[in-house]
Amino acid sequence: MSVTSIPGAVEVVAAFFDAYRHQDVECMVELCTDNADLHYVPFELWGRQRVIRGDGKVRTIGKVIWTTLIDSFPDITNEIIYITSDDQGNVASEVMISGIQAKPFGMMGSQGLHFALPHVFLFRVSQEGLIEEVTAYWDSAAWQRQLGWLEVD
Amino acid sequence: MNSLDIPRTFFTRMDARDANGVLALVTPHAQVTLVPLNLQGDAEDVGRRYFEQLASAFPDLSVRVRRLFVGNDNTAVAEITIAGTQAADFFGIINQEKLMDLDQVWFLHMNDGIIDRIKAYWCQNRLYRRLGVKRLDHVTITG
Numbered sequence A: 001m002s003v004t005s006i007p008g009a010v011e012v013v014a015a016f017f018d019a020y021r022h023q024d025v026e027c028m029v030e031l032c033t034d035n036a037d038l039h040y041v042p043f044e045l046w047g048r049q050r051v052i053r054g055d056g057k058v059r060t061i062g063k064v065i066w067t068t069l070i071d072s073f074p075d076i077t078n079e080i081i082y083i084t085s086d087d088q089g090n091v092a093s094e095v096m097i098s099g100i101q102a103k104p105f106g107m108m109g110s111q112g113l114h115f116a117l118p119h120v121f122l123f124r125v126s127q128e129g130l131i132e133e134v135t136a137y138w139d140s141a142a143w144q145r146q147l148g149w150l151e152v153d
Numbered sequence B: 001m002n003s004l005d006i007p008r009t010f011f012t013r014m015d016a017r018d019a020n021g022v023l024a025l026v027t028p029h030a031q032v033t034l035v036p037l038n039l040q041g042d043a044e045d046v047g048r049r050y051f052e053q054l055a056s057a058f059p060d061l062s063v064r065v066r067r068l069f070v071g072n073d074n075t076a077v078a079e080i081t082i083a084g085t086q087a088a089d090f091f092g093i094i095n096q097e098k099l100m101d102l103d104q105v106w107f108l109h110m111n112d113g114i115i116d117r118i119k120a121y122w123c124q125n126r127l128y129r130r131l132g133v134k135r136l137d138h139v140t141i142t143g
Helices: A009-021 A025-030 A058-072 A140-146 B005-015 B019-023 B043-057 B124-131
Strands: A032-046 A051-057 A077-085 A090-100 A114-125 A131-137 B026-034 B039-042 B062-070 B075-085 B099-111 B114-122
Touching (some): A009 A114, A025 A032, A025 A058, A032 A058, A051 A058, A090 B075, A114 A140, A114 B114, A140 B124, B005 B019, B005 B062, B039 B043
Parallel strands (some): A032 A131
Antiparallel strands (some): A090 A114, A114 A131, B075 B099, B099 B114
């Protein structure tokens, strides 16, 4: 891990993933500023009436996504594989997220299958040591294959 | 040379569809990992195949850097958007002349002014959706 001039930028991000591992959504949110942005780039949840995309605020869309994921994958966990940062509060991490599906998630019905999927999470951490922005990338095709869902849409 | 110059040049050359120019910034045996394609190997093999197929499959390719910083371990982290109209098959995806735009994140590790490790992530499902693929078990079949 690298030392940055933003106090504890890497440590804040590590705490965020600790909270995620403990499925403590309130703690994840508390590590972010009130107005923190969220960009879950591949996220598209197709409902009957509308498509929910993963762009918005941590305290609205982020909280809903994390709570829904934990509900659908009750043993969901994560492991930080790699992390780097600069002295401006930018942090990048590769994180393996895994779990067994117990309930439908979006269009993906549950077949009780396990997934393990590498993600990239990018953060901006404020001078005060709070997360201002969370951006995540993953490959939904690999995720869907592991969960037995082979329709592209 | 600023530590941002190498990654900026890397993506400028990708935007120009200049595979040789991109690879001139990379050691020949640099490990290249393209996570969504499940491809890993030397820059001269995996890297060359990717950059050449990207350039030939999307003749109007554009590459836009949206965010770039260099970590304290000398790894450049870049969020980019690639866009273009498909004109030839691309890693098994049959050409249907569709327009695609795709957000990606790249890690370029640098050592002594040259890139010696590359890793890239994107959502292959989004690329399939844009290029008209209907099922993950029939990527090469259209309609």
